[in-house]
Amino acid sequence: MAAVEAHDNVWPMAFDGTDFVDTDYTQPRAAGPSGRAPTREELDAQLTGTQQQLARLRQAQEQLERARAAVEEMRRQRAEFTAGRAEMLQSLTRSIGILQKAELEARRDAEQMSKSLSGLQQALVEVEHLNEQAWSAEGWEQELNRALTGIENARMEYNTARLKWPILDGKTSGAATNSPTPTSEPSLAALPLGRLFKLGLALNWPVALMVLLSLVAFLFVMFKR
Template sequence: MPAVYDASEFVDPDSHQGRTGSAAAGPGRAGTSRILTREELDSKVLETQQRLAELKQVQESLERERAALEELRRRQVELQTGRAEMLEHLTRGIALLEEAEHETRSQAEQMARTLASFREALEKIRSIREETWSPENLNMELTRALTVIENARMEWNSARLKFPLLNRPGGAAETAASETPEVRPFRWWEGVSFGRLCLLGLALTWPVALVVLVLGLLWASLSWWGPR
Protein backbone atom coordinates (compact mmCIF):
# COMPACT_ATOMS: atom_id res chain seq x y z
CA MET A 1 0.00 0.00 0.00
CA PRO A 2 1.51 3.39 -0.94
CA ALA A 3 2.61 5.86 1.69
CA VAL A 4 0.60 8.97 2.49
CA TYR A 5 1.94 12.24 0.79
CA ASP A 6 3.48 14.71 3.25
CA ALA A 7 4.27 18.22 1.87
CA SER A 8 6.71 18.97 4.64
CA GLU A 9 9.06 16.35 3.38
CA PHE A 10 9.74 18.37 0.14
CA VAL A 11 10.54 21.75 1.68
CA ASP A 12 13.86 23.17 0.38
CA PRO A 13 15.84 24.28 3.40
CA ASP A 14 17.92 26.76 1.30
CA SER A 15 14.87 28.56 -0.07
CA HIS A 16 13.27 28.58 3.32
CA GLN A 17 16.39 30.10 4.82
CA GLY A 18 16.53 32.74 2.01
CA ARG A 19 12.93 33.79 2.66
CA THR A 20 13.64 34.00 6.35
CA GLY A 21 16.73 36.14 5.77
CA SER A 22 14.83 38.45 3.43
CA ALA A 23 12.04 38.92 5.90
CA ALA A 24 14.55 39.64 8.62
CA ALA A 25 16.51 42.11 6.47
CA GLY A 26 13.44 44.02 5.23
CA PRO A 27 12.76 46.04 8.35
CA GLY A 28 16.46 46.90 8.59
CA ARG A 29 16.59 48.50 5.08
CA ALA A 30 13.42 50.41 5.64
CA GLY A 31 14.95 51.89 8.67
CA THR A 32 18.01 53.22 6.79
CA SER A 33 16.00 55.91 4.69
CA ARG A 34 16.36 59.38 6.21
CA ILE A 35 15.85 63.11 5.36
CA LEU A 36 18.80 64.91 3.74
CA THR A 37 20.38 67.75 5.64
CA ARG A 38 20.63 71.34 4.35
CA GLU A 39 24.30 70.97 3.57
CA GLU A 40 23.62 67.88 1.53
CA LEU A 41 20.79 69.65 -0.37
CA ASP A 42 23.04 72.65 -1.10
CA SER A 43 25.71 70.31 -2.33
CA LYS A 44 23.24 68.52 -4.62
CA VAL A 45 21.89 71.87 -5.94
CA LEU A 46 25.43 73.06 -6.64
CA GLU A 47 26.23 69.79 -8.37
CA THR A 48 23.07 70.10 -10.47
CA GLN A 49 23.95 73.67 -11.46
CA GLN A 50 27.43 72.61 -12.47
CA ARG A 51 25.99 69.84 -14.58
CA LEU A 52 23.56 72.31 -16.19
CA ALA A 53 26.46 74.67 -16.93
CA GLU A 54 28.41 71.82 -18.50
CA LEU A 55 25.39 70.82 -20.56
CA LYS A 56 24.95 74.43 -21.67
CA GLN A 57 28.59 74.56 -22.77
CA VAL A 58 28.09 71.32 -24.66
CA GLN A 59 24.94 72.76 -26.29
CA GLU A 60 26.79 75.94 -27.32
CA SER A 61 29.61 73.87 -28.71
CA LEU A 62 27.13 71.77 -30.68
CA GLU A 63 25.40 74.92 -31.95
CA ARG A 64 28.71 76.30 -33.19
CA GLU A 65 29.51 72.99 -34.83
CA ARG A 66 26.09 72.94 -36.48
CA ALA A 67 26.54 76.51 -37.76
CA ALA A 68 29.96 75.60 -39.14
CA LEU A 69 28.52 72.53 -40.86
CA GLU A 70 25.65 74.55 -42.34
CA GLU A 71 28.11 77.16 -43.64
CA LEU A 72 30.24 74.40 -45.11
CA ARG A 73 27.19 72.85 -46.77
CA ARG A 74 26.11 76.27 -48.13
CA ARG A 75 29.54 76.86 -49.63
CA GLN A 76 29.55 73.40 -51.16
CA VAL A 77 26.14 74.03 -52.71
CA GLU A 78 27.36 77.42 -53.96
CA LEU A 79 30.42 75.75 -55.44
CA GLN A 80 28.36 73.13 -57.24
CA THR A 81 25.81 75.67 -58.51
CA GLY A 82 28.47 78.17 -59.61
CA ARG A 83 30.53 75.48 -61.28
CA ALA A 84 27.53 74.17 -63.23
CA GLU A 85 26.48 77.71 -64.18
CA MET A 86 29.92 78.82 -65.34
CA LEU A 87 30.53 75.56 -67.20
CA GLU A 88 27.34 76.15 -69.16
CA HIS A 89 28.06 79.86 -69.80
CA LEU A 90 31.70 79.36 -70.75
CA THR A 91 30.96 76.39 -73.01
CA ARG A 92 28.24 78.34 -74.79
CA GLY A 93 30.42 81.47 -74.95
CA ILE A 94 33.36 79.56 -76.42
CA ALA A 95 31.12 78.05 -79.08
CA LEU A 96 29.61 81.43 -79.99
CA LEU A 97 32.96 83.23 -80.05
CA GLU A 98 34.59 80.49 -82.08
CA GLU A 99 31.77 80.73 -84.62
CA ALA A 100 32.00 84.53 -84.67
CA GLU A 101 35.78 84.35 -84.97
CA HIS A 102 35.49 81.94 -87.87
CA GLU A 103 32.97 84.17 -89.62
CA THR A 104 35.10 87.25 -88.95
CA ARG A 105 38.23 85.54 -90.22
CA SER A 106 36.40 84.36 -93.32
CA GLN A 107 35.00 87.82 -93.90
CA ALA A 108 38.44 89.35 -93.39
CA GLU A 109 39.97 86.93 -95.89
CA GLN A 110 37.17 87.64 -98.34
CA MET A 111 37.65 91.37 -97.81
CA ALA A 112 41.39 91.01 -98.43
CA ARG A 113 40.72 89.18 -101.71
CA THR A 114 38.19 91.82 -102.74
CA LEU A 115 40.65 94.57 -101.87
CA ALA A 116 43.30 92.92 -104.02
CA SER A 117 40.80 92.61 -106.88
CA PHE A 118 39.90 96.30 -106.51
CA ARG A 119 43.53 97.33 -106.67
CA GLU A 120 44.13 95.15 -109.69
CA ALA A 121 41.06 96.55 -111.47
CA LEU A 122 42.12 100.09 -110.57
CA GLU A 123 45.56 99.55 -112.04
CA LYS A 124 44.04 98.15 -115.24
CA ILE A 125 41.73 101.14 -115.59
CA ARG A 126 44.56 103.56 -114.94
CA SER A 127 46.68 101.77 -117.58
CA ILE A 128 44.19 102.71 -120.28
CA ARG A 129 45.89 105.36 -122.43
CA GLU A 130 43.65 106.59 -125.19
CA GLU A 131 46.30 108.91 -126.51
CA THR A 132 48.43 105.92 -127.47
CA TRP A 133 45.75 104.37 -129.62
CA SER A 134 46.16 104.49 -133.35
CA PRO A 135 43.44 104.33 -135.98
CA GLU A 136 44.62 100.83 -136.87
CA ASN A 137 44.15 99.35 -133.39
CA LEU A 138 41.35 101.65 -132.18
CA ASN A 139 38.65 99.02 -132.37
CA MET A 140 40.72 96.40 -130.55
CA GLU A 141 41.91 98.77 -127.84
CA LEU A 142 38.39 100.08 -127.32
CA THR A 143 37.06 96.55 -126.93
CA ARG A 144 39.83 95.75 -124.48
CA ALA A 145 39.16 98.90 -122.46
CA LEU A 146 35.42 98.24 -122.33
CA THR A 147 36.14 94.71 -121.14
CA VAL A 148 38.30 96.08 -118.34
CA ILE A 149 35.55 98.51 -117.34
CA GLU A 150 32.88 95.79 -117.41
CA ASN A 151 35.01 93.43 -115.30
CA ALA A 152 35.63 96.20 -112.80
CA ARG A 153 31.89 96.97 -112.66
CA MET A 154 31.07 93.31 -112.04
CA GLU A 155 33.68 93.16 -109.28
CA TRP A 156 32.23 96.30 -107.72
CA ASN A 157 28.63 95.07 -107.81
CA SER A 158 29.63 91.71 -106.36
CA ALA A 159 31.53 93.42 -103.54
CA ARG A 160 28.56 95.67 -102.77
CA LEU A 161 26.45 92.59 -102.11
CA LYS A 162 29.08 91.15 -99.78
CA PHE A 163 30.00 94.33 -97.90
CA PRO A 164 27.17 96.80 -97.07
CA LEU A 165 29.84 99.34 -96.19
CA LEU A 166 30.29 100.01 -99.91
CA ASN A 167 26.64 101.05 -100.26
CA ARG A 168 27.10 104.21 -98.20
CA PRO A 169 26.65 107.19 -100.51
CA GLY A 170 29.53 109.61 -100.66
CA GLY A 171 31.98 107.46 -98.75
CA ALA A 172 33.73 108.51 -95.57
CA ALA A 173 33.51 112.25 -96.30
CA GLU A 174 29.72 112.21 -96.51
CA THR A 175 29.49 109.93 -93.47
CA ALA A 176 31.54 112.39 -91.44
CA ALA A 177 29.42 115.25 -92.73
CA SER A 178 26.23 113.44 -91.75
CA GLU A 179 27.60 112.98 -88.24
CA THR A 180 28.18 116.74 -87.90
CA PRO A 181 25.46 118.24 -85.69
CA GLU A 182 22.94 120.39 -87.55
CA VAL A 183 23.12 124.09 -86.74
CA ARG A 184 19.62 125.33 -85.95
CA PRO A 185 18.68 128.98 -86.56
CA PHE A 186 18.15 131.13 -83.49
CA ARG A 187 14.49 131.68 -82.63
CA TRP A 188 14.05 134.24 -79.88
CA TRP A 189 10.44 133.25 -79.18
CA GLU A 190 11.27 129.65 -78.27
CA GLY A 191 10.89 129.04 -74.58
CA VAL A 192 8.82 132.19 -74.01
CA SER A 193 5.35 131.71 -72.50
CA PHE A 194 2.17 132.83 -74.30
CA GLY A 195 1.43 135.50 -71.69
CA ARG A 196 4.83 137.12 -72.14
CA LEU A 197 4.36 137.03 -75.92
CA CYS A 198 1.01 138.83 -75.53
CA LEU A 199 2.55 141.49 -73.31
CA LEU A 200 5.42 141.91 -75.74
CA GLY A 201 2.97 142.27 -78.65
CA LEU A 202 0.95 144.83 -76.73
CA ALA A 203 4.07 146.79 -75.94
CA LEU A 204 4.99 146.84 -79.62
CA THR A 205 1.53 147.70 -80.99
CA TRP A 206 0.08 150.13 -78.41
CA PRO A 207 1.26 153.27 -80.26
CA VAL A 208 -0.56 152.14 -83.40
CA ALA A 209 -3.64 151.25 -81.35
CA LEU A 210 -3.53 154.66 -79.66
CA VAL A 211 -3.35 156.47 -83.01
CA VAL A 212 -6.25 154.43 -84.36
CA LEU A 213 -8.27 155.16 -81.24
CA VAL A 214 -7.61 158.94 -81.51
CA LEU A 215 -8.53 158.96 -85.18
CA GLY A 216 -11.71 157.05 -84.42
CA LEU A 217 -12.72 159.50 -81.68
CA LEU A 218 -11.94 162.43 -83.97
CA TRP A 219 -14.02 160.99 -86.77
CA ALA A 220 -16.91 160.30 -84.38
CA SER A 221 -16.85 163.86 -83.04
CA LEU A 222 -16.80 165.34 -86.52
CA SER A 223 -19.70 163.20 -87.51
CA TRP A 224 -21.64 164.29 -84.43
CA TRP A 225 -21.01 168.00 -84.76
CA GLY A 226 -21.21 168.13 -88.49
CA PRO A 227 -24.12 169.52 -90.52
CA ARG A 228 -27.38 167.70 -90.02
Protein backbone atom coordinates (compact mmCIF):
# COMPACT_ATOMS: atom_id res chain seq x y z
CA MET A 1 0.00 0.00 0.00
CA ALA A 2 2.79 2.40 0.92
CA ALA A 3 4.63 1.45 -2.24
CA VAL A 4 1.60 2.32 -4.36
CA GLU A 5 1.16 5.68 -2.64
CA ALA A 6 4.85 6.41 -3.08
CA HIS A 7 4.50 5.73 -6.77
CA ASP A 8 1.50 8.09 -6.97
CA ASN A 9 3.59 10.96 -5.65
CA VAL A 10 6.35 10.50 -8.25
CA TRP A 11 5.18 12.08 -11.49
CA PRO A 12 7.42 12.96 -14.43
CA MET A 13 8.30 16.62 -14.80
CA ALA A 14 6.63 18.55 -17.54
CA PHE A 15 8.58 18.46 -20.77
CA ASP A 16 9.36 21.70 -22.48
CA GLY A 17 10.45 21.26 -26.04
CA THR A 18 12.62 24.35 -25.89
CA ASP A 19 14.88 22.67 -23.32
CA PHE A 20 16.31 20.42 -26.01
CA VAL A 21 16.00 22.63 -29.08
CA ASP A 22 18.90 24.77 -30.18
CA THR A 23 17.45 27.48 -32.36
CA ASP A 24 20.80 28.03 -33.96
CA TYR A 25 20.38 24.71 -35.79
CA THR A 26 16.68 24.64 -36.50
CA GLN A 27 17.10 26.25 -39.90
CA PRO A 28 19.98 26.33 -42.32
CA ARG A 29 22.21 29.34 -41.83
CA ALA A 30 21.79 32.08 -44.37
CA ALA A 31 24.63 33.33 -46.40
CA GLY A 32 27.05 35.77 -44.80
CA PRO A 33 26.82 39.52 -45.13
CA SER A 34 28.80 39.36 -48.30
CA GLY A 35 26.16 36.97 -49.78
CA ARG A 36 28.66 34.18 -50.25
CA ALA A 37 27.78 30.50 -49.96
CA PRO A 38 28.59 28.77 -46.63
CA THR A 39 31.93 27.13 -46.49
CA ARG A 40 32.53 23.45 -45.91
CA GLU A 41 33.58 24.09 -42.34
CA GLU A 42 30.33 25.97 -41.68
CA LEU A 43 28.26 23.13 -43.19
CA ASP A 44 30.18 20.57 -41.14
CA ALA A 45 29.56 22.58 -37.99
CA GLN A 46 25.87 22.89 -38.82
CA LEU A 47 25.65 19.12 -39.48
CA THR A 48 27.38 18.38 -36.21
CA GLY A 49 24.97 20.63 -34.35
CA THR A 50 21.99 19.00 -36.05
CA GLN A 51 23.22 15.52 -35.09
CA GLN A 52 23.71 16.64 -31.50
CA GLN A 53 20.21 18.09 -31.49
CA LEU A 54 18.83 14.75 -32.79
CA ALA A 55 20.72 12.91 -30.06
CA ARG A 56 19.23 15.18 -27.42
CA LEU A 57 15.76 14.68 -28.89
CA ARG A 58 16.22 10.89 -28.85
CA GLN A 59 17.33 11.09 -25.23
CA ALA A 60 14.28 13.19 -24.40
CA GLN A 61 12.04 10.67 -26.20
CA GLU A 62 13.56 7.81 -24.23
CA GLN A 63 12.98 9.69 -20.99
CA LEU A 64 9.36 10.33 -21.93
CA GLU A 65 8.85 6.67 -22.85
CA ARG A 66 10.33 5.58 -19.51
CA ALA A 67 8.06 8.05 -17.72
CA ARG A 68 5.05 6.72 -19.64
CA ALA A 69 5.98 3.13 -18.78
CA ALA A 70 6.29 4.11 -15.11
CA VAL A 71 2.85 5.74 -15.16
CA GLU A 72 1.32 2.68 -16.86
CA GLU A 73 2.93 0.41 -14.27
CA MET A 74 1.52 2.55 -11.46
CA ARG A 75 -1.93 2.38 -13.05
CA ARG A 76 -1.65 -1.40 -13.32
CA GLN A 77 -0.54 -1.71 -9.69
CA ARG A 78 -3.36 0.55 -8.54
CA ALA A 79 -5.92 -1.53 -10.45
CA GLU A 80 -4.38 -4.72 -9.06
CA PHE A 81 -4.53 -3.28 -5.55
CA THR A 82 -8.20 -2.27 -5.90
CA ALA A 83 -9.28 -5.61 -7.36
CA GLY A 84 -7.19 -7.63 -4.89
CA ARG A 85 -8.49 -5.71 -1.90
CA ALA A 86 -12.12 -6.21 -2.96
CA GLU A 87 -11.51 -9.90 -3.67
CA MET A 88 -9.84 -10.58 -0.33
CA LEU A 89 -12.46 -8.62 1.62
CA GLN A 90 -15.19 -10.77 0.11
CA SER A 91 -13.29 -14.06 0.42
CA LEU A 92 -12.11 -13.46 3.99
CA THR A 93 -15.53 -12.30 5.18
CA ARG A 94 -17.21 -15.35 3.63
CA SER A 95 -14.58 -17.75 5.00
CA ILE A 96 -14.80 -16.30 8.50
CA GLY A 97 -18.59 -16.65 8.47
CA ILE A 98 -18.42 -20.27 7.31
CA LEU A 99 -15.78 -21.23 9.87
CA GLN A 100 -17.63 -19.48 12.69
CA LYS A 101 -20.78 -21.42 11.85
CA ALA A 102 -18.82 -24.68 11.57
CA GLU A 103 -17.08 -23.97 14.88
CA LEU A 104 -20.41 -23.32 16.60
CA GLU A 105 -21.88 -26.54 15.22
CA ALA A 106 -18.77 -28.51 16.17
CA ARG A 107 -18.85 -27.07 19.67
CA ARG A 108 -22.53 -27.96 20.01
CA ASP A 109 -21.87 -31.46 18.70
CA ALA A 110 -18.98 -31.82 21.13
CA GLU A 111 -21.24 -30.87 24.03
CA GLN A 112 -23.90 -33.34 22.93
CA MET A 113 -21.28 -36.05 22.44
CA SER A 114 -19.90 -35.38 25.90
CA LYS A 115 -23.38 -35.82 27.38
CA SER A 116 -23.90 -39.04 25.44
CA LEU A 117 -20.50 -40.33 26.55
CA SER A 118 -21.28 -39.54 30.17
CA GLY A 119 -24.63 -41.32 29.92
CA LEU A 120 -23.09 -44.42 28.36
CA GLN A 121 -20.37 -44.53 31.00
CA GLN A 122 -22.94 -44.26 33.78
CA ALA A 123 -25.06 -46.99 32.18
CA LEU A 124 -21.98 -49.22 31.93
CA VAL A 125 -21.21 -48.74 35.60
CA GLU A 126 -24.77 -49.64 36.57
CA VAL A 127 -24.79 -52.77 34.40
CA GLU A 128 -21.41 -53.87 35.75
CA HIS A 129 -22.73 -53.58 39.30
CA LEU A 130 -25.53 -56.04 38.58
CA ASN A 131 -24.46 -59.26 40.33
CA GLU A 132 -27.03 -62.00 40.75
CA GLN A 133 -24.80 -63.89 43.15
CA ALA A 134 -25.24 -61.12 45.69
CA TRP A 135 -29.03 -61.40 45.68
CA SER A 136 -30.62 -62.82 48.78
CA ALA A 137 -33.07 -65.70 48.67
CA GLU A 138 -35.83 -63.61 50.21
CA GLY A 139 -35.64 -60.60 47.88
CA TRP A 140 -34.26 -62.05 44.66
CA GLU A 141 -37.49 -61.31 42.76
CA GLN A 142 -37.26 -57.61 43.63
CA GLU A 143 -33.57 -57.63 42.77
CA LEU A 144 -34.35 -59.27 39.43
CA ASN A 145 -36.99 -56.68 38.60
CA ARG A 146 -34.61 -53.91 39.60
CA ALA A 147 -31.86 -55.43 37.43
CA LEU A 148 -34.18 -55.74 34.44
CA THR A 149 -35.16 -52.11 34.86
CA GLY A 150 -31.51 -51.09 34.95
CA ILE A 151 -30.77 -53.09 31.80
CA GLU A 152 -33.73 -51.51 30.04
CA ASN A 153 -32.55 -48.05 31.06
CA ALA A 154 -29.09 -48.86 29.73
CA ARG A 155 -30.60 -50.09 26.47
CA MET A 156 -32.59 -46.87 26.12
CA GLU A 157 -29.44 -44.84 26.73
CA TYR A 158 -27.59 -46.86 24.11
CA ASN A 159 -30.36 -46.55 21.51
CA THR A 160 -30.59 -42.81 22.12
CA ALA A 161 -26.86 -42.48 21.52
CA ARG A 162 -27.14 -44.54 18.34
CA LEU A 163 -29.81 -42.22 17.00
CA LYS A 164 -27.64 -39.18 17.70
CA TRP A 165 -24.34 -40.64 16.49
CA PRO A 166 -24.49 -42.93 13.42
CA ILE A 167 -20.83 -43.84 13.99
CA LEU A 168 -22.01 -46.21 16.74
CA ASP A 169 -23.79 -48.40 14.17
CA GLY A 170 -20.52 -49.56 12.66
CA LYS A 171 -20.96 -51.36 9.33
CA THR A 172 -24.51 -50.44 8.48
CA SER A 173 -24.14 -51.38 4.80
CA GLY A 174 -23.69 -55.04 5.65
CA ALA A 175 -27.34 -55.40 6.59
CA ALA A 176 -28.41 -54.72 3.04
CA THR A 177 -26.03 -57.29 1.59
CA ASN A 178 -27.01 -59.96 4.12
CA SER A 179 -30.74 -59.54 3.61
CA PRO A 180 -32.30 -62.34 1.54
CA THR A 181 -33.15 -61.42 -2.01
CA PRO A 182 -36.80 -61.91 -2.98
CA THR A 183 -37.44 -64.87 -5.22
CA SER A 184 -38.17 -63.84 -8.77
CA GLU A 185 -41.35 -64.94 -10.48
CA PRO A 186 -40.95 -67.71 -13.05
CA SER A 187 -40.81 -66.54 -16.64
CA LEU A 188 -43.72 -67.16 -19.04
CA ALA A 189 -41.63 -69.55 -21.09
CA ALA A 190 -41.30 -71.87 -18.08
CA LEU A 191 -45.08 -72.08 -17.46
CA PRO A 192 -47.04 -75.09 -18.71
CA LEU A 193 -49.47 -74.75 -21.62
CA GLY A 194 -52.59 -75.14 -19.50
CA ARG A 195 -51.54 -72.37 -17.14
CA LEU A 196 -50.68 -70.12 -20.06
CA PHE A 197 -54.17 -70.70 -21.51
CA LYS A 198 -55.81 -69.84 -18.20
CA LEU A 199 -53.64 -66.78 -17.83
CA GLY A 200 -54.51 -65.59 -21.35
CA LEU A 201 -58.20 -66.20 -20.75
CA ALA A 202 -58.08 -64.28 -17.49
CA LEU A 203 -56.42 -61.35 -19.20
CA ASN A 204 -58.58 -61.28 -22.35
CA TRP A 205 -62.03 -62.29 -21.17
CA PRO A 206 -63.35 -58.69 -21.04
CA VAL A 207 -62.45 -58.22 -24.70
CA ALA A 208 -63.93 -61.59 -25.65
CA LEU A 209 -67.13 -60.77 -23.78
CA MET A 210 -67.51 -57.45 -25.60
CA VAL A 211 -66.99 -59.17 -28.97
CA LEU A 212 -69.55 -61.84 -28.09
CA LEU A 213 -72.16 -59.28 -27.00
CA SER A 214 -71.60 -57.27 -30.17
CA LEU A 215 -72.09 -60.40 -32.28
CA VAL A 216 -75.31 -61.31 -30.46
CA ALA A 217 -76.68 -57.78 -30.92
CA PHE A 218 -75.81 -57.85 -34.61
CA LEU A 219 -77.55 -61.21 -35.14
CA PHE A 220 -80.60 -60.00 -33.21
CA VAL A 221 -80.93 -56.96 -35.43
CA MET A 222 -80.52 -59.04 -38.59
CA PHE A 223 -83.19 -61.59 -37.59
CA LYS A 224 -85.59 -58.84 -36.52
CA ARG A 225 -85.56 -57.38 -40.03
